[in-house]
Amino acid sequence: MSLPSMLKQILRVGLLLSLHLLYGQTDYIAGQLIDAETLDPIPFASIRIKNKAIGLISNIDGGFRIPISFKSVGDTLEISSLGYKTKEAFLSKFSINQINTIFLYENIENLKEVVVTATQKPKRLNAKEIVALAIKKIDQNYPSKAFSYLGYYRDYQLREHNYLNLNEAVLAIFDPGFGLQDLKNTQIRIYEYLENQDFPRDSMAAQTYDYANRKKVIPKATISGRIGNEFVRLRLHDAIRNNKIYTYSFIDRLETDLIKNHKLKLTADAYFDEIALYTIKITKSLDNIKVIGKIYINQTTLGIHKLEYAVYEKEPPKHRKDPFWNVGIETMDDGTLGKLLYNIKVEYRSHKDKLYLNYISFNNAFDILLPPKFAPIAAKIDSDRKRFELVLNNQPSVKEGLKTKNYQLYYQENKVTIENIEIKKNSVFLYPKRPEVVFNPEIIQYLKTKTNKGVAIEIKDVRDIDGNMVNESDAIHYQQFREFFTQQLLLDQKPPSDDLYMLKTIPINKNQPLGPFSDSSDYWMNTPLKK
Structure with missing residues (x-):
């Protein structure tokens, strides 16, 4: 076995041991999906209980759990994932007290060309033409009549691959059909909600985005208009369901902007549930965005x-260097470095002759900006000694602190030229040119009739004796996830006649009505791996 293979095997065994600590419970049996060739975990795979039309989606670590009751009656799992061969696994053969590893094998064939026989001469379509036809056929391929489905929702943050602030829910979605607007017409019912206390709670990461004070921000992005709570916003990032409205940059409106805004290229075919799929790569470069x-x-x-x-944000040019660039970078598909801004995955499965949501995952990066380690505290006027004082929270370095170009001094909104600088401990004393004019009582009294702004001192490019740059903040990098996984499709179920529906403008955890849930034993939360 080669060294990389050995390392992957060691990592996989370590992950299985961690999974055992989480899933070693008598009410569940646990499994993990692994790529048979690379030994990597397989996330977002569909795992269905055969002949019951109920199931779940594997977690980011490939792990999943199934209530032990399904094993006792001898059920079978049907496992499928895009690009892999569909597999069946018999629950009767699963062990209760250990992780059951299931290997999936790739199912990819060479690229095929699309041929449409519209006339006597066949026409070969390129990637843009295929996508254009697919968008035109959304009305035919997706349900126009009302339908509903029940599933597992979660939101959480990751910091250094550790889960934080995990919230979970079981939700029912009552969709009026693709012909009606999702935001206005779809109703959501909350059956169960849990703030999972088995994972750490981080109050800084849980706070709302704060662009005014720059305390919690999405790099290079802002959140426009508060149009709903976290689950409503997740659904709005389904550009297929919401193809006629603006969803997110740079998909914008799928029906008009996907082709216009991107380069499209046919690549190798893939298979999902044994269905042959054209795979089209989407790329775009705009300034510093990829x-x-x-x-x-x-x-x-x-x-x-x-x-x-x-x-992704690409590495900025040297003249526009981002102080937080090294926080949260990763290798992109082309081998270059980038910082993920957001990542959206949405998948649909065939049922009869229509496509229905299988899962949606929305992942965005955000930074918590910490207070600068070196910063000004106060600016003072010393009229007796005809000087100004800037007080800092640490002693500045003499080399940078004595340079006049690193300061801007304003007195009563008038810029004052600095002639000399003196440093004593945490104070920088600025001596103005022509102090007899600057501190002339008559001039000061006259200026006070115009404004009473006092003194303002700006400082830049100065480090303290510990090497910290003035006013430069540190950032803690997080990943935010919001995900929904369909567990059961309920085509003939009508929306309840009561008013126990989710209030869309209020967070899921804030005084939301809970609907009565008579079939709770058939549904479960596929809680992710706890390290």
Whole structure:
């Protein structure tokens, strides 16, 4: 076995041991999906209880858990993931007290060309033409009639690959059909909600975004208009369901902007549930932004089965160096470095002749900006000694602190030229040129009739004796996830006639009504790995 293979095997065994600590419970049996070739975990795979139309999606670590009651009646799992061969696994063979590893094998064939026989001469379509046809056929390939489904929702943050602030819920979605606007017409019912206390709670990461004070921000992005709570915003990032409205940059409106805003290229075909799919790579470069994505389209119906869309910030030029650039960088598909801004994955599965949501995952980066380690505290006027004083929270370095170009001095809104600088401990004393004019009582009294702003001192490019740059903040980098996984499709279930629906403008955890849940034993929370 080669050294990389040995390392992967060691990592996999370590992950299985960690999973055992989490899932070693008698009410669940646990499994993990592994790529048979690379030994990497397989996230977002569909795991269904055969003949029951109920199931779940594997977690980011490939792990999943199934209530032990399904094993006792001898049920079978049907496991499928885009790009892999579908597999069945018999629960009767699963062990209760250990992790059950399931290996999946790739199912990818060479690129095929699309041929449409519209006339006597066949026409070969390129990637843009395929996508254009797929978008036109959304009305045919997705349900126009009302339908509903029940699933598992969660939101959480990751810091250095550790889960924080994990919240989980079981939700029912009552969708009126693709012909009606999702935000206005879809109703959501909360059956169960849990703030999972088995994972750490981080109050800094849980706070709302604060762009005014720059305390919690999404790098290079802002959140526009508060149009709903966290689950409503997650659904709005489904560009397929909401193809006629603005969703997110740079998809914008899928029906008009996907093709216009991106480069599209056909790559190797893929398979999902044994259905052949065209795989089209999506790219875009704009200034310092790079987009890498894929769209998977059914070769027969031209239905869109999956859309992956990741937006990165590329390394900035040296003259525009971002002080937080090294926080949260990763290697992009082309081998260059980038900082993930957001990543959206949405997948649909076939049921009869229509496509229904399988899962949606929205992941964005955010930074918590900490107070600067070196910063000014106060600016003072010393009229007796005809000087100004800038008080800092630490002693500045003499080399940088004595340079006049590193300061801007304003007195009563008038810029004052600095002639000399003196440093004593944490104080910088600025001596103005022509002090007899600056501190002339008559001039000061006259200026006070115009304004009473006092003294303002700006400082830049000065470090303290510990090497900290003035006013430069440190950042803690996080990843925010919001995800929904369909567990059961309920085509014939009508919305309840009561008013126990989620209030869309209020956070999920804030005084939301809970609907009565008579079939709770058939649904469970696929809580992710706890390290």
